[in-house]
Amino acid sequence: MPETRTISFGEAVNAALRRSLEERPEVLLYGEDVGVPGGVFGVTKGLHKQFGDRVFDTPISESAILGSAIGAAMFGRRPVVEIMWSDFFLVALDQVVNQAANVRYVSEGRLTAPLTIRTQQGAVPGSCAQHSQSLEAFFLHTPGIRVCMPSTAQDAYDLLLAAVDCDDPVVVIENRALYHAGKTEVEVGGPVAPIGGARPRRTGDAATVVSWGTLSSQAVVAADSLASEGHEVEVLETPWLDPFPWDDVTASVARTGRLVVAHEANHTGGFGAEILARVAESGITLRAIPQRVAVPDMRLPAAPELARAVLPDAAGIADAIRRVVS
Amino acid sequence: MTETDRMLRDLRDIWRIRLLEEKVRDLRASGEIVGSVHLCIGQEAGPVGACDALRPTDALFVTYRGHGWAVARGVPVVGILAELLGRASGVNGGRGGSAYFSAPEYGFHGENSIVGAGAPLAVGAALAGRYDGTDRAAVCVFGDGAMNQGAVHESMNFAAAFDLPVVFVCENNGYSELTPIRDMVRHDVLAERARVYGLLGERIDGDDPAVVRERVADAVESAREGGGPVLLELMTARLVGHYIGDAEQYRAPGELERLAEVEPAARLGRALREAGVPDADIDAARADAAAEIDAAEAEALAATPADVETVRSHVHA
Numbered sequence: 001m002p003e004t005r006t007i008s009f010g011e012a013v014n015a016a017l018r019r020s021l022e023e024r025p026e027v028l029l030y031g032e033d034v035g036v037p038g039g040v041f042g043v044t045k046g047l048h049k050q051f052g053d054r055v056f057d058t059p060i061s062e063s064a065i066l067g068s069a070i071g072a073a074m075f076g077r078r079p080v081v082e083i084m085w086s087d088f089f090l091v092a093l094d095q096v097v098n099q100a101a102n103v104r105y106v107s108e109g110r111l112t113a114p115l116t117i118r119t120q121q122g123a124v125p126g127s128c129a130q131h132s133q134s135l136e137a138f139f140l141h142t143p144g145i146r147v148c149m150p151s152t153a154q155d156a157y158d159l160l161l162a163a164v165d166c167d168d169p170v171v172v173i174e175n176r177a178l179y180h181a182g183k184t185e186v187e188v189g190g191p192v193a194p195i196g197g198a199r200p201r202r203t204g205d206a207a208t209v210v211s212w213g214t215l216s217s218q219a220v221v222a223a224d225s226l227a228s229e230g231h232e233v234e235v236l237e238t239p240w241l242d243p244f245p246w247d248d249v250t251a252s253v254a255r256t257g258r259l260v261v262a263h264e265a266n267h268t269g270g271f272g273a274e275i276l277a278r279v280a281e282s283g284i285t286l287r288a289i290p291q292r293v294a295v296p297d298m299r300l301p302a303a304p305e306l307a308r309a310v311l312p313d314a315a316g317i318a319d320a321i322r323r324v325v326s
Numbered sequence: 327m328t329e330t331d332r333m334l335r336d337l338r339d340i341w342r343i344r345l346l347e348e349k350v351r352d353l354r355a356s357g358e359i360v361g362s363v364h365l366c367i368g369q370e371a372g373p374v375g376a377c378d379a380l381r382p383t384d385a386l387f388v389t390y391r392g393h394g395w396a397v398a399r400g401v402p403v404v405g406i407l408a409e410l411l412g413r414a415s416g417v418n419g420g421r422g423g424s425a426y427f428s429a430p431e432y433g434f435h436g437e438n439s440i441v442g443a444g445a446p447l448a449v450g451a452a453l454a455g456r457y458d459g460t461d462r463a464a465v466c467v468f469g470d471g472a473m474n475q476g477a478v479h480e481s482m483n484f485a486a487a488f489d490l491p492v493v494f495v496c497e498n499n500g501y502s503e504l505t506p507i508r509d510m511v512r513h514d515v516l517a518e519r520a521r522v523y524g525l526l527g528e529r530i531d532g533d534d535p536a537v538v539r540e541r542v543a544d545a546v547e548s549a550r551e552g553g554g555p556v557l558l559e560l561m562t563a564r565l566v567g568h569y570i571g572d573a574e575q576y577r578a579p580g581e582l583e584r585l586a587e588v589e590p591a592a593r594l595g596r597a598l599r600e601a602g603v604p605d606a607d608i609d610a611a612r613a614d615a616a617a618e619i620d621a622a623e624a625e626a627l628a629a630t631p632a633d634v635e636t637v638r639s640h641v642h643a
Contacts, residue, residue, distance in 0.1 A: 026457075028453075028457065054457070058484065059483055059487060061480035061483065061484055062480075063443075063446055063476060063481075064446045064477070064480035064481050064484035066446065067443065067445070067447050067477065067481070068446050068447070068449040068450035068481075068484060070446070070447055070450055071385075071387075071448060071449060071450020071451045071453070071454070071464075072450035072454040074435065074451065074454075075385065075450070075455070075462070076458055077450075077453070077454045077457060077458070079450075091476075094440055095446060095477075098439075098440050098443060099440075099443060102426075104640050104641070104642070105421065105640050106418055106422050106427075106428070107418055107428050107430070107436070108418055108419050109640045110418075110429075110431065111430050111435070111436070114643075144641055144642065146642075166643065167643035168642050168643050
């Protein structure tokens with residue numbers, strides 16, 4: 001029965017995992033330290049105790065974790081595996097790009113790989129260059145893989161369930177800054193939504209701001225400050241990046257004629273570039289030069305004061321909005 | 327089945343693979359088949375012996391040099407040729423090609439064009455068996471070169487840590503693509519690496535199908551019964567290049583002539599003659615295989631090309 005709970009983002013992930021394990025006997029949950037320790041961020045706490053050997057710890061072997069999940073999925077399991085930091089994907093990207101993404105297409109659907117890969121990413125104060133990257137574009141450049149990036153506790157719950165339900169390989173990118181950042185009301189136990197869809201976080205006609213991940217909330221803050229300057233801005237959060245809600249974005253931009261995209265990934269080759277390109281291709285006549293808010297093309301420093309100088313924030317997004325509305 | 331009957335059947339199966347590979351080579355030369363092709367001529371005894379030891383429900387993941395494994399697993403030759411020819415009736419409708427096709431309905435879970443990348447998949451197939459009530463074993467085949475790939479080592483350890491029924495089959499043909507394996511390792515008995523991961527490891531004669539059959543059967547049975555994964559190093563030789571077009575400058579003078587004397591079909595033919603089997607029966611093993619391959623070629627060549635209308639299907643569920 002659906003019920004409303006006041007829980008954190010991390011607890012919402014835990015609730016979705018628990019429900020998946022309860023409702024789908026073919027679900028397995030494994031990865032580095034996700035079993036007995038309950039995850040380095042405590043997100044999988046209690047699940048090994050409740051579900052026994054369906055929830056287990058693995059060697060620090062990302063290729064074996066991902067590849068075995070693909071193999072198990074080809075044989076009827078529905079594994080949910082964890083890559084502790086998205087940066088760690090890079091030692092095993094072959095299993096995502098060359099293996100998981102190809103299984104269904106090359107076999108004409110005779111073999112499939114319905115697995116969910118949870119990870120978390122993003123910069124927080126003090127995190128080093130190998131623990132702070134935003135790598136969603138890598139997966140978005142890989143047809144066959146679905147990708148989402150929830151930023152609210154409700155979406156953390158809903159999107160993970162949708163991912164587990166999906167018959168494609170899905171990469172769910174969470175954010176450790178959000179896991180324990182406060183509790184909100186989350187409706188749990190309702191019907192599982194299909195993958196995809198946009199989240200309008202604010203409405204307005206002055207400009208369209210598209211964002212995902214932790215910057216979504218910053219985009220709303222920026223839009224609020226623009227409202228105080230007399231510009232009502234639309235903020236579209238797009239927690240599903242594949243499939244991407246192209247129609248929602250182009251409909252909004254067609255109405256506002258002004259576009260800002262904000263992401264915590266690097267500028268060049270970031271998904272913001274694709275959004276600007278698609279809007280250009282759609283033939284919409286923009287009334288201002290579109291803006292991208294992103295990390296400049298550089299490495300990320302550990303010292304918080306250095307990182308702050310290059311990480312996008314609400315002020316940076318507000319400046320970008322001012323450039324399009326002025 | 328008598329011993330000589332089994333030897334004759336093995337010889338016929340070796341010829342089925344060899345003659346298919348020779349046909350593929352010809353079709354590649356004539357331009358009917360295009361792209362990268364890796365033949366297993368000389369390595370046929372491994373698949374013939376090993377697949378005989380597997381159950382239909384077992385998993386089998388192999389490499390881009392996988393045509394022989396597919397044949398030995400029971401994938402129809404016409405479906406393989408049609409696949410290589412880009413025909414709609416190919417086992418993957420032309421999407422896999424020579425180096426990356428699968429046919430799960432025959433227990434053939436696919437080639438892999440990334441060296442060593444099939445090992446984690448096989449581990450997963452075995453892992454699934456732990457939960458689905460089957461006692462599926464998974465066999466993962468790779469070459470000596472893959473023994474230097476991280477994914478293979480991760481897989482051996484992962485399978486060992488969880489006692490998973492995986493049999494790792496390393497076909498050691500002496501060359502990591504174009505480079506002698508002995509130059510790429512300090513200690514070239516690769517099977518001995520098993521011990522450090524807690525696996526059983528054994529180097530065996532990979533050119534004798536009877537030896538391979540027996541050792542793979544033992545390994546699969548032991549793994550299935552909870553004895554943990556096994557690594558078998560099948561000593562063999564490839565009589566052709568790494569790929570069609572390989573100049574094979576790495577070969578020692580006289581190497582191919584020497585290998586021709588000890589390749590599996592020659593060896594098995596001699597053994598059958600020594601066992602008193604008439605030449606006519608030995609020749610028939612090849613002739614039967616040739617007839618099958620010729621018929622498959624004709625059927626595959628006559629088949630409809632892959633349907634361009636369907637090229638975008640199955641990217642997603």
